[in-house]
Amino acid sequence: MxxxxxxxxxxxxxxxxxxxxxxxxxxxxxxxxxxxxxxxxxxxxxxxxxxxxxxxxxxxxxxxxxxxxxxxxxxxxxxxxxxxxxxxxxxxxxxxxxxxxxxxxxxxxxxxxxxxxxxxxxxxxxxxxxxxxxxxxxxxxxxxxxxxxxxxxxxxxxxxxxxxxxxxxxxxxxxxxxxxxxxxxxxxxxxxxELRVEQAQRLAREAIAREMHDVLAHRLTLLSVHAGALEFRPDAPPEQIARAAGVIRESAHEALQDLREIIGVLRAPDEDKGGAAERPQPTLASLDGLVAEVREAGMRITLDSEVTDPGTAPAATGRTVYRIVQEALTNARKHAPGAEVTVTLRGRPGEGLTVDVRNAAPVGPVPPVPGSGQGLIGLTERATLAGGRLGHGPTPDGGFAVHAWLPWPA
Incomplete structure (x- = not known):
């Protein structure tokens, strides 16, 4: 370019x-x-x-x-x-x-x-x-x-x-x-x-903003869903209320932790961190944990993966797949609450990695949820930077699908 x-x-x-x-x-x-x-x-x-x-x-x-x-x-x-x-x-x-x-x-x-x-x-x-x-x-x-x-x-x-x-x-x-x-x-x-420095700073700010959106949107959506459940179901059993409160507390803690790490990156360059332990970045092997987390939050999700050893996938590719699935699940939770979501993962070294996230049509009326579509734009940019491609759009049955392909060198 x-x-x-x-x-x-x-x-x-x-x-x-x-x-x-x-x-x-x-x-x-x-x-x-x-x-x-x-x-x-x-x-x-x-x-x-x-x-x-x-x-x-x-x-x-x-x-x-x-x-x-x-x-x-x-x-x-x-x-x-x-x-x-x-x-x-x-x-x-x-x-x-x-x-x-x-x-x-x-x-x-x-x-x-x-x-x-x-x-x-x-x-x-x-x-x-x-x-x-x-x-x-x-x-x-x-x-x-x-x-x-x-x-x-x-x-x-x-x-x-x-x-x-x-x-x-x-x-x-x-x-x-x-x-x-x-x-x-x-x-x-x-x-x-001077322009190179300014452009490098702008690109760094864009990367940080994209990371904040990908990470915090997932956490805050969980907070919003469970807080809304507590608001509209004040007569729910104590077990459900306790469970929702636990998810809210855990999501708030994780969101604060993610925000603290991002602010730490803004405050000091990498060489000035003094070797402090950093939170590991998500990889393809972290996808099972993400699915388990959203299931615990009450979302119906099916993971269909043919990748036998996700640990062998390149770190950058695995992180990109993780962020794509995370953003797609966040959008499904916001715009199609209660709908079943299917995550399909295919690929092997030399052929590339394909990920599909599909959700069915929403069950019942969907309350208006604010959104600017920047998440999908960010996912497209992220996939392009990784050397792949990403597409998204509604399905014939009224649902929504996200399809991405990423390179996986042999």
């Missing part, structure tokens, strides 16, 4: 906020610069300014004063424009590419803006912007040549610098995406672990 784990909405949103490439990613959700952002931006600004000063000195030696002044102004503006690289990385890179053609002092700022594009944009955008940058660098060599360096060597150095800066930026982007993907995976793993 395939299970789909549905993540809590708050954890999904948190995972999306930290996920790679999403609108809530690390870059998309920042509205204010952190201390780290300020340090990085300031460092890039200072590096771009340093490169610009070196280029300005070279420009002043080989250009007129007006050209050198214009070059310095453009370089300063380019360095100041780097503070906008987080908001408009592509536009800034294209603008500085154009400025870098005529102003070598903007070269440092141009490389910093190209680095920002490589960090924040996908490869397709980085590729064409890088092509524009290499074209601009090549044109700049011819527009503002450096007499001390060969033109071809200068062009090659510019292209190499652009490739190195672009590769560095893409490496940083890949590392960030990896970190964000790991964070996303950790958040989802935490959410799935």
């Amino acid at each position: 395939t299970r789909t784990w549905l993540l809590p909405s708050h954890l999904v949103e948190a995972a999306r906020a930290g996920g790679p490439g999403g609108p809530g990613g690390a870059e998309g959700r920042r509205t204010r610069r952190t201390v780290r952002d300020w340090v990085v931006d300031t460092t890039l600004f200072l590096l771009a300014a340093f490169v610009g000063l070196l280029a300005a000195e070279t420009s002043a030696q080989h250009s007129s004063e007006a050209v050198a002044l214009a070059d310095q102004i453009l370089g300063g503006l380019a360095c100041c424009a780097l503070w906008l690289r987080r908001r408009w990385p592509v536009g800034l890179a294209l603008a500085l590419s154009a400025v870098g053609v005529v102003a070598p002092t903007a070269g440092g700022a141009f490389l910093a803006s190209l680095f920002s594009v490589a960090v924040r944009r996908p490869f397709r955008e980085v590729a064409w912007i890088g092509a524009v940058a290499m074209t601009s660098s090549t044109v700049q060599v011819f527009v503002r040549p450096d007499p001390e360096i060969n033109i071809v060597l200068n062009a090659v150095l510019g292209i190499v610098l652009i490739l190195l800066v672009t590769a560095w930026g893409m490496l940083v982007r890949s590392r960030r995406r990896l970190v964000e993907a790991l964070r996303d995976r950790a958040l989802r793993a935490e959410a799935e672990a």
Whole structure:
């Protein structure tokens, strides 16, 4: 059976906020610069300014004063424009590419803006912007040549610098995406672990509720039947009254004992019970005791079993059969009081175990008994979990039948 784990909405949103490439990613959700952002931006600004000063000195030696002044102004503006690289990385890179053609002092700022594009944009955008940058660098060599360096060597150095800066930026982007993907995976793993715990707790609660219904319903039904007999037959012989009172006392004691055990399971895990003796779970061999108990309570029941050695049946299968018969007898006592019940048991290793519980039509009018049908639903679930099947429904003679088959490995 395939299970789909549905993540809590708050954890999904948190995972999306930290996920790679999403609108809530690390870059998309920042509205204010952190201390780290300020340090990085300031460092890039200072590096771009340093490169610009070196280029300005070279420009002043080989250009007129007006050209050198214009070059310095453009370089300063380019360095100041780097503070906008987080908001408009592509536009800034294209603008500085154009400025870098005529102003070598903007070269440092141009490389910093190209680095920002490589960090924040996908490869397709980085590729064409890088092509524009290499074209601009090549044109700049011819527009503002450096007499001390060969033109071809200068062009090659510019292209190499652009490739190195672009590769560095893409490496940083890949590392960030990896970190964000790991964070996303950790958040989802935490959410799935929380869901597994919740589902395990829910399944445990359902198992405990099913066990409480199967056990306590039988005991409380006995209490109800004999208490009703005492109510409607106050003139009954003392022996019958004493017998009914004894059954009520014994059923109440057993119900309290069962309830105490279930509450004990809820209060402490198995490893904390300190080896305390637990009440043994019913097996297929316990079925005779159940039949004797309901007979003593005044119910007419016939047990027809072909299982010669019930002790060899698997414990889980025997317990499931016991609970099915117990619930069927409880329903027969509630909805068909006085009717005869037949329990038939067939099976052997390798063929499986078949159990049938049939009751005849009720004798006389039946007082309304509250019931939600959850017991039969629980029996069907129990049989399915054991690898078998269970069916139930009215019979043609007005009675009711429960039929179940359970596996019995060879």
